Structures are given as structure tokens and as C-alpha cells.
Amino acid sequence: MDDLVTAALTAAKERGRDVADVPLTAIASAAGISRSTLLRRLGGSRAPLDEAVRRTGVDPGGRPPVRERAIEAAGRLVAERGLSGVTLDAVADLAECSLPSLHTVFEGRDGLLSAVFLQYGPLPDLEALAADPPERLEDTVRALYRTFAAALQRDPKVLPAMFADLFGRSDGPAARMMAVYLPRMFDGLTRLLQPHIEAGRLRPLPLPVLTQLMFGPLLNHLLFRPALEPVLGSELPSLEETLDLFTGAYLRAVALPEAESGEDDTP
Known part of the structure; x- marks a missing residue:
């Protein structure tokens, strides 16, 4: 041979x-x-x-690249075990690749987990939305809710596991990923919300406050929803109805009266 x-x-x-x-x-x-x-x-x-x-140590090919296989494998492990349970050895076994190849492609565990967050998190969809934003404030808010809800519900359930790690320790890998990607996320949110502040449709609150008011209730609801559904059953609104309710509540809290009443501010 x-x-x-x-x-x-x-x-x-x-x-x-x-x-x-x-x-x-x-x-x-x-x-x-x-x-x-x-x-x-x-x-x-x-x-x-x-x-x-x-x-011999040579990948014969004919399969997706190591990067793709490793991100998919790591995403599955994050959803099953949480961030603390993901090791490069486990990823290499599941992805059928070598440890040296993981270090070469991702430069370590944090690099791999960052790639997983980018793959399964909301950032690519948020940036796509910011590149072609809706005109109306209400449509913008609803689109943001749908974007983040889709990321939280996406399989494998990577984002809930990352929030669990973030809430459990302030110096863990999720916190380090946030430090890397938060500037890009805030840039996208600024491009979506700042024009409405400047047009007098949205209260000129600090952006971190505006976004926390928006996503805090959504995050709380979606993380608890799997536990609530078996108990509340039909009493729990559908996800689409829930997003509409959150949209209305957010606009009542931070939209200026002219925007709330639906008046057109064009001459």
C-alpha cells in the first residue's frame, strides 16, 4: 500500500x-x-x-474543509455540553481532523469558539439588516427582534449556551468573544437606530440603554420559553405574537409621541 x-x-x-x-x-x-x-x-x-x-497525516480531501467541519462539530458540542465542556480534543474527534490542524486554522480554543459564535450568532444577519434597513421605526424594531430570536432558536443551540457561560463568569470565553464582537454589533445597531434618533422618532437615550431595553425582555422570554411551553401550553402566545407584543411595548417605552401615534413626519 x-x-x-x-x-x-x-x-x-x-x-x-x-x-x-x-x-x-x-x-x-x-x-x-x-x-x-x-x-x-x-x-x-x-x-x-x-x-x-x-x-500519513495528510487529509485526502473530498470532504468539507477542516474549518467547516470543526465549526459544525464545536457548535454541536457547545449545545450539548456548554462552553466549559468543549475541548479541542473532542472537536478533533468529532470533526475527524488533527489537533495541529485546529491550532493552525483557529489559533487555539478561543479562536474556534469565536468562529462558532460568528457562524451561529446574530452578527451576520444584523449586519445584513443594517446594510438594507427598513424605513419605518416599527419595522426596524420588529426586524431586530426577529433577527435575534432566530439566532437564539437556531440549531444547534449555541447562543443560549454562550449566554449561560456569560452569566456564570465574567472572565470566561463568552465574555472574551463579546469583547471581540460587541463593537461590530453596536456599529450595526447604531446604523439602524441612530437615524430614527436624529429624525426625532426615538428618544435620544444612550445606545447601550436602548439596546438593553430592547433585548433584555426578549432574551429573558426566549431562554425561559422552553420551560414555559409545557406548563402554560395554549396560554403562551406564539413566538410571532410575542415579538409583536415586545415591539409594541418597546415603542411605547422609547418612541417619541409623534412616532407612537403613527403620524407621518414627511412634509
């Missing part, structure tokens, strides 16, 4: 492709044998060759 592995690596290098993407005909040619002989030696499938290549 060693000669076939060498042939496969040689053929892959010559073509600038992963081993899994190199045709068996090319590998057979590099090994100096026919394709039928190659298949006979492999037992009729190229899987043994790919596994032999993997044992």
Missing part, C-alpha cells in the same frame, strides 16, 4: 488537487500499473487508499 500512497500523493501534487479529487487512472499511471490492477489491490474501492493517505 505504501507505493500506492506515494503514487497518489505524487499525482495530487502534480495536479494541485486533493488526493480524493485525483482520478484513479492518474494514480494508477503514477504507480506504473493499470487502473484495473489498482482497483484489485484496493479491494474494488478507493476508500482504503484515502484512509492510508490519512494515516
Whole structure:
């Protein structure tokens, strides 16, 4: 098998492709044998060759990149075990990659967890919303509620686990992720809310206060909702109804009277 592995690596290098993407005909040619002989030696499938290549420490490819596999694996582990239960060893086992590759791609555990937050958290959707914001204040608030509710409910349940870590310790990985991503989140929120403050539709409160008034009740509701549903049943409003209720309550709290009454401020 060693000669076939060498042939496969040689053929892959010559073509600038992963081993899994190199045709068996090319590998057979590099090994100096026919394709039928190659298949006979492999037992009729190229899987043994790919596994032999993997044992040399080379990823044969043919699968999603290590980065994608590791983020998906880490997301599942975060949802199942919480942030404190996620180790690079466990991620490497689940993602079927090596520890050195994780360190190379993510530069350690915090880098991996930050990538997980970026993948499953609200930031990409928030920035997309800020790039094309609704015109009306009410529509903006409702869109923000939907964006953050979707992130909190997204499987795997990464965001609730991160909030649990954040509430449990102020110096943990979730706090360090917040330090990295909060400036981007506040930038998106500023772009969405500041125009309404300047137009006199929204009270000129400090942005941290405006956002805490907005997301505090939502976070409390969504984190407790799985426990409330079996108990309250039909008494609990649907999620869409709940978001509408929160939207109305937020506007009554921070919108200026002209915006609350629905008057058009255009000349």
C-alpha cells in the first residue's frame, strides 16, 4: 500500500488537487500499473487508499474543509455540553481532523469558539439588516427582534449556551468573544437606530440603554420559553405574537409621541 500512497500523493501534487479529487487512472499511471490492477489491490474501492493517505497525516480531501467541519462539530458540542465542556480534543474527534490542524486554522480554543459564535450568532444577519434597513421605526424594531430570536432558536443551540457561560463568569470565553464582537454589533445597531434618533422618532437615550431595553425582555422570554411551553401550553402566545407584543411595548417605552401615534413626519 505504501507505493500506492506515494503514487497518489505524487499525482495530487502534480495536479494541485486533493488526493480524493485525483482520478484513479492518474494514480494508477503514477504507480506504473493499470487502473484495473489498482482497483484489485484496493479491494474494488478507493476508500482504503484515502484512509492510508490519512494515516500519513495528510487529509485526502473530498470532504468539507477542516474549518467547516470543526465549526459544525464545536457548535454541536457547545449545545450539548456548554462552553466549559468543549475541548479541542473532542472537536478533533468529532470533526475527524488533527489537533495541529485546529491550532493552525483557529489559533487555539478561543479562536474556534469565536468562529462558532460568528457562524451561529446574530452578527451576520444584523449586519445584513443594517446594510438594507427598513424605513419605518416599527419595522426596524420588529426586524431586530426577529433577527435575534432566530439566532437564539437556531440549531444547534449555541447562543443560549454562550449566554449561560456569560452569566456564570465574567472572565470566561463568552465574555472574551463579546469583547471581540460587541463593537461590530453596536456599529450595526447604531446604523439602524441612530437615524430614527436624529429624525426625532426615538428618544435620544444612550445606545447601550436602548439596546438593553430592547433585548433584555426578549432574551429573558426566549431562554425561559422552553420551560414555559409545557406548563402554560395554549396560554403562551406564539413566538410571532410575542415579538409583536415586545415591539409594541418597546415603542411605547422609547418612541417619541409623534412616532407612537403613527403620524407621518414627511412634509
